[in-house]
Amino acid sequence: xxxxVINAGSSSLKYxxxxxxxxxxxxxxxxxxxxxxxxxxxxxxxxxxxxxxVSEILEHTTAVRRVLDLLTDAKHGVISRVDEIHAxxxxxxxxxxxxxxSALVTSEVKAEIRKLFDxxxxxxxxxxxxxLAVEENLPDVPQVVVFDTAFHQSMPKQSYLYAIPxxxxxxxxxxxxxxxxxxxxxxxxxxxxxxxxxxxxxxMVSCHIGNGASCTAIKEGKSFDTSMGMTPLEGLMxxxxxxxxxxxVVPYVMNKEDLSVSEVNSMLNKxxxxxxxxxxxxxxxxxxxxxxxxxxxxxLAFDMYTYRIRKYIGAYAAAMxxxxxxxxTAGVGENSVVIRKAVCEGLTFLGVELDDARNSExxxxxxxxxxxxSRITVLVVPTNEELLIARDTYAIIRESSDYN
Amino acid sequence: MTVRKAGVIGIGTxxxxxxxxxxxxxxxxxxxxxSEDKLEAxxxxxxxxxxxxxxxxxxxxxxxxxxxxxxxxxxxxxxxxQCEFVIETITEDLEAKKQIxxxxxxxCGPEVVLASNTSTLSLTELASVTIRPxxxxxxxxxxxxxxxxxxxxxxxxxxxxxxxxxxxQFIEVVTNKKGVMVFESPGFVTTRLICLFINEALHVLEExxxxxxxxxxxxxxxxxxxxxxxxxxxxxxxxxxxxALERMFREYGELKYRPSIVLKKMVRAxxxxxxxxxxxxxxxxxGDRT
Numbered sequence: 001x002x003x004x005v006i007n008a009g010s011s012s013l014k015y016x017x018x019x020x021x022x023x024x025x026x027x028x029x030x031x032x033x034x035x036x037x038x039x040x041x042x043x044x045x046x047x048x049x050x051x052x053x054v055s056e057i058l059e060h061t062t063a064v065r066r067v068l069d070l071l072t073d074a075k076h077g078v079i080s081r082v083d084e085i086h087a088x089x090x091x092x093x094x095x096x097x098x099x100x101x102s103a104l105v106t107s108e109v110k111a112e113i114r115k116l117f118d119x120x121x122x123x124x125x126x127x128x129x130x131x132l133a134v135e136e137n138l139p140d141v142p143q144v145v146v147f148d149t150a151f152h153q154s155m156p157k158q159s160y161l162y163a164i165p166x167x168x169x170x171x172x173x174x175x176x177x178x179x180x181x182x183x184x185x186x187x188x189x190x191x192x193x194x195x196x197x198x199x200x201x202x203x204m205v206s207c208h209i210g211n212g213a214s215c216t217a218i219k220e221g222k223s224f225d226t227s228m229g230m231t232p233l234e235g236l237m238x239x240x241x242x243x244x245x246x247x248x249v250v251p252y253v254m255n256k257e258d259l260s261v262s263e264v265n266s267m268l269n270k271x272x273x274x275x276x277x278x279x280x281x282x283x284x285x286x287x288x289x290x291x292x293x294x295x296x297x298x299x300l301a302f303d304m305y306t307y308r309i310r311k312y313i314g315a316y317a318a319a320m321x322x323x324x325x326x327x328x329t330a331g332v333g334e335n336s337v338v339i340r341k342a343v344c345e346g347l348t349f350l351g352v353e354l355d356d357a358r359n360s361e362x363x364x365x366x367x368x369x370x371x372x373x374s375r376i377t378v379l380v381v382p383t384n385e386e387l388l389i390a391r392d393t394y395a396i397i398r399e400s401s402d403y404n
Numbered sequence: 405m406t407v408r409k410a411g412v413i414g415i416g417t418x419x420x421x422x423x424x425x426x427x428x429x430x431x432x433x434x435x436x437x438x439s440e441d442k443l444e445a446x447x448x449x450x451x452x453x454x455x456x457x458x459x460x461x462x463x464x465x466x467x468x469x470x471x472x473x474x475x476x477x478x479x480x481x482x483x484x485x486q487c488e489f490v491i492e493t494i495t496e497d498l499e500a501k502k503q504i505x506x507x508x509x510x511x512c513g514p515e516v517v518l519a520s521n522t523s524t525l526s527l528t529e530l531a532s533v534t535i536r537p538x539x540x541x542x543x544x545x546x547x548x549x550x551x552x553x554x555x556x557x558x559x560x561x562x563x564x565x566x567x568x569x570x571x572x573q574f575i576e577v578v579t580n581k582k583g584v585m586v587f588e589s590p591g592f593v594t595t596r597l598i599c600l601f602i603n604e605a606l607h608v609l610e611e612x613x614x615x616x617x618x619x620x621x622x623x624x625x626x627x628x629x630x631x632x633x634x635x636x637x638x639x640x641x642x643x644x645x646x647x648a649l650e651r652m653f654r655e656y657g658e659l660k661y662r663p664s665i666v667l668k669k670m671v672r673a674x675x676x677x678x679x680x681x682x683x684x685x686x687x688x689x690x691g692d693r694t
Contacts (some may be wrong), residue, residue, distance in 0.1 A: 035408065035430070058408075240464075259460060260551070267461030 001397075002026070002084055003390045004071075006064075007091040008130025010122070011035050013063045017071060017078065017085070018390040026078040027071060028386075031063040039063070043070045051076045060133035068137060088134050088143045089393030091182070091385065092127045094120035095147030096173065102150065102392040104400055105131060105143040113145065119173065119230070142400065144393040151181030154222040159319075162229075176234075178226035180208040180330075184216040185223075186388040187329045187381040192221070194366045194379065195325070203320045205313050208383065209339065210330035211282075213238045215309065217316035225319055227312055233268060237308045239282030242272035244308075277301035284332045284339065306342040313343070317350055323376055326352070328369075329383040335362075340369065344378060351375025407574050408432060411478075411487035413504055414494030415446030418521055421549030422491055424450045427474040428550065429579055434487055436478045443477055450475065456690075457550075481507045489574055491543060493521040496647075501525065502533045509534035517570055519543040523595050524651050527560030527588050538564035541571050544592060547640070553581040556592045590655040591648060598636070599648050599661075605633035606664035616684050634684035635693070637667075638677030646671050 001021070007014040016028040029043040039057035044050045051070065057063050068082050079085070090105075096116045103109050110131065117124050127145075134143055152160075160176040161169065168174040184206045191206075192199040199221035207215050213236040216226040227235025227243075237243040245268075254264050275282040278301035280290055287305075290298035317323040326347075328340050337360050344354040353374035358367065363380075370378035411434045412423045419437075423446075427433045437443040454471060457463040463471075481504070484490055490512060492504055501520065508518050518540050520530055531537035542558025555575045559568060568585065575583035586592045591599065605619055614622070620632025629636070637645050646663050653661035670676075670683065677683030678691045686694045 036432075257460070260462075263457075263460050263462040266463065270464050271461040 001086045001394065002079065003087050003089055003393050003397075004085050005089045005091070005386045005389045005393070006130050006134065007386075008060060008126050008133070010126040010129075013060060013067070013130060013133075015067055016386045016390070018387070020390065020394045023387060023390070029067070029070070031057060031067065034058070034060060034063050041066055041070070043067075043076060045076055045078045048076060048078075060129040061136045064130075064133040064137045082138065085138070085141060087393050087397040088138070088141060089389040090127060090130055090134075090143060090145050091148070091389055092145045093123035093148045093179065094177065095145075095149045095153075096177070097153070097175075099145075099147045099150050100153040102144055102146040102389075102396055104396055105145055109145065119177075142397055144389075144396050146182060146389040146392050148179045148181050149177045151185040152176075152178035152216070152223040152226050155225060159225040174230055176226070176229045178214065178216065178223065179228045179232045180212070180214050180216075181223070182385040182388050183208050183329060183383040184214075184218065184226070186385065187327050187383050188218045188221065190366050190381045191325055191327050191379050194368075194381070195377065202324045203322045204325040204327060205316045205323060206327040206329060206381075207309055207313070207333055207343075208330045209236075209309070209328065209333035209336075211239050212241070213243075213309075213330075213332070215312040215316065217320050219320045225316060235308075236312065237277075237305045238273045239284075240270045240273045240275045242268045242276075274301045274305060277304060284336055288336065288338055302338075302342070306339060307346075309339075309343045310346045313347060314350070323350060326376060326378045328378070328380050334380055334382050340378075340380070344370075347376075352378060354378065407488045407578055409434065409487045409489075411436065411484040411490035413437070413481075413484070413490065413492045413508075415443060416493065416495065418545060418547065418549070419493040420446050420449050420453065421547060422493060422521065422545055423475060424453055424471065425549045425579060427471045430474070431578065432474050432476060434476045434478050434484055436481065436484065440477075440479075447475060447477070453550075482511050484508070485511045485513070487512070487516065489517050489519070491519045491521055496522060496524055498525050498529065501530055505530050505540065506533045509536060514539070517541060517567055517574070519571065521545060523592065524590065524648065527558055528562065531560050531562055537562040539567045541567050542588070543571065543575065544594070546594060554594075555579070555581050555583050556586045556594060557583045558586050558588055558592060560588050591652050595648050596652065599645060599652065602633045602637045602645055603649055603661070603664055603667070606666050609634075610664060610666055638683035638685055638687070639691075640677070641679055642667060642675065642677050642683055643671050 003018045003020055005016045011034045012030060012032050014030040017026040019026055025046060027045040031039060031041045033039045034057050037056040038054050041053050057066060071077050071079055072082055092113060094116050096119055098112045113124055113128055131143060187206050188204055189199060192202060204218040205215055206218060212232050214226055214228040217224040233241050235243050250264055274287055278287050278298045280298060281287060287298045287301055291302050313326060332339055340359055341354060344352050353371040355369060355371045359369040364382055366379060366381045368377060368379055409432045410426050412419050413436045415435055415437045423433045423435055435443060437446060454463060454468045458468060490508055492501060494500060505518060520527060520542050521544060522542060523544050527540060527542045531540035534540060540560060541563050544556040544558055546552040546554050557571050572583045575581055608614060608619060609616060616634050620634050623629050624632040646667050649661055649663040674680060675682050678687045681687050688694050
């Protein structure tokens with residue numbers, strides 16, 4: 001059975017085709033600049049050379065059509081007929097409170113995703129375009145939606161409510177949702193497998209540190225608390241996002257600098273974080289290089305960034321009244337030796353003992369970077385959100401009565 | 405039909421604002437002006453405006469680059485044939501506008517909406533020079549365009565329902581602004597009401613009822629205006645306020661539109677408001693009050 005995973009953005013569409021018998025990737029690629037006359041389609045079939053083409057792709061339906069053409073292409077393709085694709089799995093950022101797990105796409109599900117446009121105005125409408133585009137091209141193929149927020153729906157009220165008038169929760173669903181759920185779910189399962197222990201026996205904190213960053217307290221296999229909130233702005237310091245700050249700063253600055261709502265939103269989301277403190281870059285690699293060259297602002301940005309991560313790990317250890325495992329994942333978490341070292345060095349009181357040699361090793365595999373005696377196990381687990389989307393899609397399609 | 409390519413003719417203050425706003429919304433914008441120099445000057449102003457927004461954290465450098473890349477310089481009106489929506493925003497010169505609409509009507513496909521940003525001239529008269537007057541309409545944007553989410557959609561006598569619907573859809577869906585329908589009439593709704601407001605403030609000042617500062621504070625704080633009537637007039641340009649009042653005075657023939665003597669005197673002295681550095685208040689070159 002083959003599953004096509006799609007991540008649709010407003011002007012882009014990424015895809016991966018999986019063979020679920022061995023979970024191998026048959027092909028992956030992306031369409032960029034949808035809506036323009038010079039859209040770029042990059043197709044990477046496994047074991048064959050990459051194909052790149054520039055053409056006019058005005059909307060998502062055409063984008064999906066082109067992707068299907070390439071997947072079945074005599075020369076660059078990896079399957080011979082479109083009907084070899086048994087199901088499509090879509091990444092959807094916001095599932096609100098309606099979706100506690102992945103779901104088969106029905107008209108009710110689509111209506112529900114539309115209702116959530118307000119909560120994720122940049123993402124959900126684009127995902128919907130992806131779903132409709134697949135429907136146009138493959139009307140008979142079942143589709144599944146996998147939500148970034150679903151994993152965090154297990155959080156208790158004490159974690160997800162904000163201490164503001166309850167009417168705002170009832171009326172507008174203002175609460176913590178959390179993001180990167182697919183990644184936190186995937187790496188926590190991988191970690192349990194690696195440690196050869198049942199997921200339910202572990203208290204973990206997973207640190208998804210990429211362009212966006214979030215920490216999740218995973219208690220007995222379930223999300224107990226997470227650092228991102230109603231939007232992905234809350235929590236850790238990020239490349240260009242501020243993370244936590246006193247909410248009173250917002251009206252104060254708006255008043256002092258005569259800023260509009262959209263200006264202050266843009267300030268906190270695009271002009272803050274590493275970029276703002278270093279004055280150099282939002283990319284951790286560049287920050288680290290500049291710091292090593294003696295740049296004081298880069299050093300400050302680095303210190304603030306790692307301090308926040310440490311604070312969250314400490315807070316979550318207290319929140320769960322115990323901690324067995326810390327997981328680092330995503331771009332920075334998987335690759336930055338110095339970030340992991342800086343975070344772990346301040347956690348010795350918890351019993352974290354980092355093994356410098358293990359930490360310095362580069363690998364694509366799940367690995368332990370703490371010493372064998374460390375009271376808390378520290379792991380690096382490469383994330384793979386697409387694979388989890390494919391797995392969920394596969395599982396739901398097999399369960400659903402339509403598939404035999 | 406979704407609009408992806410829009411034409412803007414005349415890249416003065418309003419043209420710059422409209423072009424910048426459309427490009428920020430992701431449209432490819434095709435620009436035309438009388439000369440290459442004027443076109444370049446207009447584009448330079450757009451770049452300055454984007455830089456100012458970066459200072460206010462509204463935009464990032466890479467977003468600015470994308471916006472600038474969507475602005476395309478054109479030489480001839482024929483180059484606008486590829487556009488799906490065209491907005492004319494040259495100076496308020498009826499004959500010049502007529503010539504542009506005549507040419508646009510010739511080069512643009514029949515489904516293209518031809519819009520004018522005029523705030524004073526008759527659309528019905530502009531439309532009269534075209535073969536298809538039903539697709540001529542007014543889109544009166546309010547300055548500053550990127551900030552004010554309102555457009556008066558002006559129907560001339562022959563503007564069709566279809567043209568109106570397409571324009572409303574364009575304004576509300578593509579530019580994300582509220583479109584209100586108004587029928588052709590001097591000053592429409594916005595200019596007519598706000599100019600009377602400013603003119604009455606001038607009378608209050610002339611009568612010695614209150615000072616410039618206190619009148620502005622009273623209305624700004626008392627009724628939640630962003631600016632009081634005098635600073636508002638300074639920002640519109642006192643010459644523009646005077647011209648609008650004079651035109652409405654002529655068209656309606658009612659005394660309430662007669663421009664205040666103080667206003668006339670200030671315009672004669674070249675005290676035009678923010679753009680000349682002095683009006684009722686003083687301004688620096690960025691247009692901030694000093």
